[in-house]
Amino acid sequence: MKPEVLKPVFDVQEIRAQFPILKELVHGKPLVYFDNAATSQKPRRVIKAESAYYATINSNVHRGVHTLSTKATEAQEAARETIRRHINARHAHEVIFTSGTTGSLNLAAFSLGQLLLKQGDEVLISGMEHHANIVPWQMVCERHGAQLKVIPITDSGEWDLAQVPFSDKTRVLAVSHVSNTLGTINPVKELIAEAKKRGIITVLDGAQAIAHLDVDVQDLGCDLYAFSGHKAYGPTGTGVLYGREELLERMPPWQGGGEMIDTVTFEKTTYAKLPFKFEAGTPHIAGIIGLGEAIRWMEDYDKPAMAKHEHELLEHASNQLLDIDGLRIIGSAKEKVGVISFVIEGVHHYDLGTLLDQQGIAVRTGHHCTQPLMERFGVTGTTRASFACFNTMEEVDAMVAATKKAVKMLR
Numbered sequence: 001m002k003p004e005v006l007k008p009v010f011d012v013q014e015i016r017a018q019f020p021i022l023k024e025l026v027h028g029k030p031l032v033y034f035d036n037a038a039t040s041q042k043p044r045r046v047i048k049a050e051s052a053y054y055a056t057i058n059s060n061v062h063r064g065v066h067t068l069s070t071k072a073t074e075a076q077e078a079a080r081e082t083i084r085r086h087i088n089a090r091h092a093h094e095v096i097f098t099s100g101t102t103g104s105l106n107l108a109a110f111s112l113g114q115l116l117l118k119q120g121d122e123v124l125i126s127g128m129e130h131h132a133n134i135v136p137w138q139m140v141c142e143r144h145g146a147q148l149k150v151i152p153i154t155d156s157g158e159w160d161l162a163q164v165p166f167s168d169k170t171r172v173l174a175v176s177h178v179s180n181t182l183g184t185i186n187p188v189k190e191l192i193a194e195a196k197k198r199g200i201i202t203v204l205d206g207a208q209a210i211a212h213l214d215v216d217v218q219d220l221g222c223d224l225y226a227f228s229g230h231k232a233y234g235p236t237g238t239g240v241l242y243g244r245e246e247l248l249e250r251m252p253p254w255q256g257g258g259e260m261i262d263t264v265t266f267e268k269t270t271y272a273k274l275p276f277k278f279e280a281g282t283p284h285i286a287g288i289i290g291l292g293e294a295i296r297w298m299e300d301y302d303k304p305a306m307a308k309h310e311h312e313l314l315e316h317a318s319n320q321l322l323d324i325d326g327l328r329i330i331g332s333a334k335e336k337v338g339v340i341s342f343v344i345e346g347v348h349h350y351d352l353g354t355l356l357d358q359q360g361i362a363v364r365t366g367h368h369c370t371q372p373l374m375e376r377f378g379v380t381g382t383t384r385a386s387f388a389c390f391n392t393m394e395e396v397d398a399m400v401a402a403t404k405k406a407v408k409m410l411r
């Protein structure tokens with residue numbers, strides 16, 4: 001059971017006060033941070049939890065009988081239990097710590113590849129995937145003689161559900177819960193249900209969902225779910241791969257080394273129980289403890305209230321930006337998180353990003369690690385603003401004003 005929300009009333013100033021970085025000046029201007037889809041900022045509680053580990057209990061986990069090691073192990077395993085509860089996994093050992101979504105998806109692809117892909121099989125992804133959910137599958141397809149198939153994307157930036165290329169050779173469906181470039185919230189439950197009927201293993205890339213949606217892995221029905229800590233107010237270098245117990249038991253380990261073994265001889269190695277089978281070597285202990293704290297911090301608030309606030313920012317930004325002559329928003333799905341990607345005729349996104357930075361405004365420019373999606377929309381890159389719960393309407397106004405000014409200079 002998740003704890004009761006402590007702060008049901010959404011107060012953006014109360015939230016802002018907890019993020020030390022928001023007091024920074026950039027080029028002499030107050031920082032406006034709209035690059036949360038790349039990495040979110042961290043509340044003081046997370047920073048403190050991470051540094052408290054180093055200051056008071058730094059030692060390796062699951063290795064020592066000494067007091068510090070026991071405390072570090074308990075703190076790490078408490079984070080695992082927090083994450084289990086947050087995503088409603090059945091067991092804590094279904095939560096595997098990784099270096100991030102990329103680490104999680106590589107583990108998933110290489111292990112599933114070994115478990116079930118053979119010549120002529122198919123892996124199905126979508127046309128809006130981040131490179132982290134394309135390249136590992138391409139690599140394993142090449143290794144096992146399988147083929148990568150792609151769900152096409154509509155003009156509004158949604159999956160074209162009438163054209164999902166399921167076939168009797170599809171073994172894995174690996175798709176994003178939310179698009180990092182378009183903000184589209186995908187109808188994953190529907191697609192997973194269809195995949196399940198066909199006996200297909202389902203993998204969700206939840207990198208952009210975890211900070212904005214209530215994620216319930218049992219309700220979604222997915223087999224594997226990947227996310228990064230740093231996009232959910234937690235430390236960089238941390239991530240999670242959730243996996244359904246029965247599937248994880250069957251999946252071979254991906255990396256070998258210390259901690260993932262039961263017994264080792266030169267002839268044969270047997271592997272440790274879940275989740276350790278998939279956690280070779282020393283983990284990012286401080287980061288994992290910080291991630292647990294980030295999740296507990298989010299749980300103090302009402303996620304739907306946070307999401308509503310971010311959606312209001314999105315609506316406001318969309319309406320204001322569309323006033324600019326020649327501006328086109330890429331991605332107009334009905335269901336979106338607070339991500340807005342746009343192009344402006346005659347203005348290069350890189351130049352715009354540079355001029356916005358001079359006003360203290362941090363946005364992302366480029367292809368956002370979704371080159372095939374850029375090709376689909378016939379652009380080389382976009383400017384992307386991605387909102388978090390600590391952003392304000394005034395900041396959106398500042399971005400719109402700075403964009404108008406930049407456009408005048410650049411045209």
Ligand SMILES: Cc1ncc(COP(=O)(O)O)c(C=O)c1O
Nearest residue numbers: 100101102130132180205207228
């Ligand atoms: C949808 C999506 N998937 C995967 C990733 C990769 O995440 P990480 O770099 O934290 O491993 C990102 C990062 O932007 C993302 O947005």
